[in-house]
Amino acid sequence: MKLPFLLCLALPLFLGQLCPAKAKPNLIYVVCDDLGYGDLGCYGQKVVKTPRFDRMAKEGLRFTDHYAGHTVCRPSRLVYLVGKHTAHTAIAGNNMHVLPKGSVTVTSLLKKAGYHTGGVGKWALGHLGSTGHPNRQGFDFFYGYLDQGEAHDYYPEHLYRNETKERLPGNVNSGKRNVSSEKVTYAHDRLTEEAIAFIRRNHKKPFYLNLTWNIPHTNNEAKGNGQEVPDHGIYEKEDWPEPEKGFAAMVTLMDRDMGRILDLLEKLGIEKNTLVIFTSDNGPHNEGGHKVGFFDSSGPLRGYKRSLHDGGIRVPMIAWWPGAIKPGVSDHPSAFWDWLPTACELAGTEAPEDIDGVSFVPTLLGKGKQAKHDYLFWRWSRFRAVRMGKWKGVQTDKKLALYDLSEDIGEEKDLAAENPSVAKRIKAIIDELE
Structure with missing residues (x-):
């Protein structure tokens, strides 16, 4: 009788090796800054070149009715972190806000669910030493800007690696806030390299990367031309104003780097277990010399950044997950506050009950019934x-x-x-x- 008993003990282990439990998917949530609904080719852009975003949309799911959390930066980012619209968050404007200790965020929930969590880019919810610092809000790793205003400068003297200020070689501030006189190291390039390094370090275990590029936001303090880029690339010879060349170059640079990240996932062999979402924190700006109508950045929508008409809040969103997401287009109305419950469902963990978000996993995977919002809501000034x-x-x-x-x-x-x-x-x- 001993042999059958031992076989019974061993059988589950043997079957587990043949049919291992499905690994938790890696999650990459990319939020750029001030990209309009009409700024990508897959959303109707005719002039600015975005071949990798267009391919990403062709291979993935393109959302036509996705909304940012707000029409300006800081409150929009808070919304996706906590899964609540601006009637239920602490701020509904760009005023300073520090996340309090014990905040329940998508990052802290994923960390508890076993994910290694990384934030790279623009952070606007807590400075060094505060309760809102990324390392105190669920991020195992952070690299980027802590101050929202400093993120206007594409050639800052320093960025932050966790809680350490790190110099960027060659950059020298002019003595004016967010304006550099010596421009050597382009911050966007550093952010992209750090995102790539994070993926390489953590690709053998479940990871969550929140990549928040600060392009194509303008440098508001750089008078006349706030679209700071190392060069204008393929747009150098265009008969356009300098800020428009810079804006187009920013978008195409971001397109290139999105492609680098997707290529890396395929090279590492993890693309079929990684969901990548790309979106924008609000609609396009009309600042820094860039005119929102020059490239028709709002597309068919009315308004732009700082408006609650759709041009200020309806944004591109592309979801890419080869083998899991069927390529197509979705008109499911969704918003930033849906990211928290979506990520939690994919990670196999419970979302808090007091959120406003609704998981859009059924829409992503084409399985099950998609719950609908009764309404979506925004508030901003009056x-x-x-x-x-x-x-x-x-x-x-x-x-x-x-x-x-x-x-x-x-x-x-x-x-x-x-x-x-x-x-x-x-x-x-x-x-x-x-």
Whole structure:
């Protein structure tokens, strides 16, 4: 009787070797800065070249109705970290906010679920020594800018490696905030190299990388031309204003580096166990010499950064996961606050109950029923916005305009007077969330 008993003990181990448990997918969440809905070829851009993003969209899932957390940087980033829209976060503007100790973020949840967590790029929620420092908010590793304002400068004197200030060779500040007189080391290149190094170091275990590139944001303090790049590349001979050459070069540079990351995943043999999401923190800017209409950065949408019309908040999102995601296009309405529950579901861990986000895993994988939002909500200064199905309400100083996005993606015709019951429902949502 001993032999069968020993076989019974050994059988589960043997079967486990034949059919190992499915590994947790690696998660890479890339958020760039001020990229418009119309700035990529796969979203209709005709001039600026983005071949790798276009290929990524062709091989993955392109979302047409995805929204940022806000129309400016800091609150938008807070939204995806905590899974709540701006009625339920501590800030709804670019005012300083430090994440308090014990904050429940997507990063801290993934860390507890066994992920090695890395943040590379622009961080805006806590300085050195504060409770909001990335290393105190779930990130095992951080490299980049801690100060949102400093991230305007593409040639800073230093970046931060965890809690250590690290010099960038050759860069010298001019004596003016965020303006360098000696420009040698381009910060975007450093950020990309650090992201690549993080993937190489951690590719044999589940990892989460939150890569927050600060291009194509302008350097607001560099008067006249804030689109700082080492060179204009393929756009050098174009008969365009210098800031437009710089903007186009930034987008194409970012396109190249997205391709480098996807190529690395394939080289390491982990592309079929890695979800990569690319998106933007808000709509396109009209600053630093760059004109939002020059390349039609908002596409068919009304408005741009600092507006709650869709041009300020509807953003590109591409999800890439070979073998798991069926290539296509999705019009599922989703938003930044959905990332936390989506990441948690993929990691096999529970999301908090008090969030606003809805996992879009069923849409990604084409399996199961996709839960829908009752509405999406934003607040900014004296403005409020609600998306409810095909309807979009934008309130300014208590006056509500109503648009049917299925017929009027450019939000040109106010239908509030013709649809008083819909306007009343949206107004009630806004009032309830005040």
